[in-house]
Amino acid sequence: MTDAKATLIPPGENSFRLGAYLGRGGYEAARTTILTKKPQDVLEEVKKANLRGRGGAGFPAGSKWAFVPQADDRPKYLCVNADEGEPGTFKDRAIMARDPHLLLEGIILACYAVGIRTAFIYIRGEYEAIARRLEEAIEEARQKGFLGPDIFGSAFALDVLVHRGAGSYICGEETALLESLEGKRGWPRLKPPFPASVGLFRGPTVINNVETIANLPLIFRYGADWFVGRGLPRDGGTRLFGVSGAVKKPGLYELPVGTPLRKIIYDWAGGPAEGQAIKAVVPGGLSAPFLTPDEIDVPMDYESLAHIKSMLGSAGIIVIGDRTPIIDILKIVARFYAHESCGQCTPCRIGTAWISKIADRMGAGGGVPGDIDSIRHLAEGMKGRTLCPMGDAAAFPVLSIVDKFGQELAEMISR
């Protein structure tokens, strides 16, 4: 992992500049690919690499692209999802701040494969400084002829536009993102139709996470076999594991898909904070069900985590130490989803609000014996009953807390 060319986040203060990126072999993969390969071959290579989406759902990128109808006159779009809002997740920020040209080269490759002429990077409103850096990188690339008309002297043309959101977690959900980009409030759409057939401005649309796209230049620089060899056969490459919370060395660690969670926490993040033991771990952003300390030997890949009824999600790991009362965590989880519910579906709008009210009352010492059952009942009522995955995302962590830490909550109520 020491080869600076083969990482998503290169070292060095000036790693974001075009000169530095060219020095790492930047834009060569896109140039060679566009000048020598057919779009269909690019798609096949990505399928072969088993690149799974890095945003949370883990859908294979190649399959997603293949859903876009090719015999279609409507303009097609790529939307890069840079609305990083999942608590505990800070990887896309790092890619964009330190390696914006890697993302742009990935965008060129994706758009060439699917036949797209316009790409939007939808970036969360709080990342204003990073949005400016992206704009500068786009301008640099355009001046070199890497973007715009006749890219690398080929007939392929591509425009990339940065679009800033304005503060809303739900806009990271792909159809809410489309609504937001169209100038509306971020209310998720009913699916089907899926964005691949009816997406942005009703055109066929691919939506991929920043980290997913940023892996493409590496796949084309070193080949699909190399990429698969770095991770697992069915889930290729590395992941940017963000570790935060009660650890000695919070940070971002790029490691092979399938690295055990315990190893990430102890060998890379320095283990639990001084004087604390681990109480709970969120393995993949706040929407992922909480794990207990005896569950952290799990390999960090989609299937292994699904097997223990949690999820890899955004690979944002949050370590909670034994000094933190679990009711505090429950209150924050509940408040977060109540705050971010878009209000469209009743189970999520009402469910999140009530769970938050009950958790707050419990936290203030006013808990009553039926509270835990009420929370479980409300969370179960959201699961699978909303338009978008947010109902599940709000229910899962709450249910895992009441199931795995119910005793601590019950003792608190009875005091």
Added chain:
Amino acid sequence: MSFSLSAEGAKRVEALVRRYPKMQAALIPVLHLVQREKGFISPEAEEWVAATLGIPALQVREVLSFYTLLHREPVGRYVIQVCRNISCYIAGSEDILNHLEKKLGVRAGETTADGKYTLITVECLGNCDHAPCLMVNDDDYGPVSRDAVDGILMGLT
């Protein structure tokens, strides 16, 4: 209608509108621009934006009231956003918030009487390895201590 943007701002609005196949898509970028110039988005500004983009004023209001970074009331010259999600909470964000409330003499959600600071709490800012973190306007800070917060405030003129 008494609202207008600077010549430079108006030019940038025109450029923004041209970027999209549908004018309404420029709504959030235009609102950001108006807010950057005026500090907040007044009812007059809402009407102006609606007329400029050829959409009902109600649709502008709908968007304005949905997104947390768009302000319908005047805010301070410096908007301080304190993150209080899990990683920041574990790292002591409550203490940082209490310190700021005491120091500025306002509660979260309020603006100081001199119009200099607005203090708000937010959910995850995506800077969890620098917890506890906060933002002052577009700038990130973290990890912050009480002393670091004092230092940041001293640097704001």
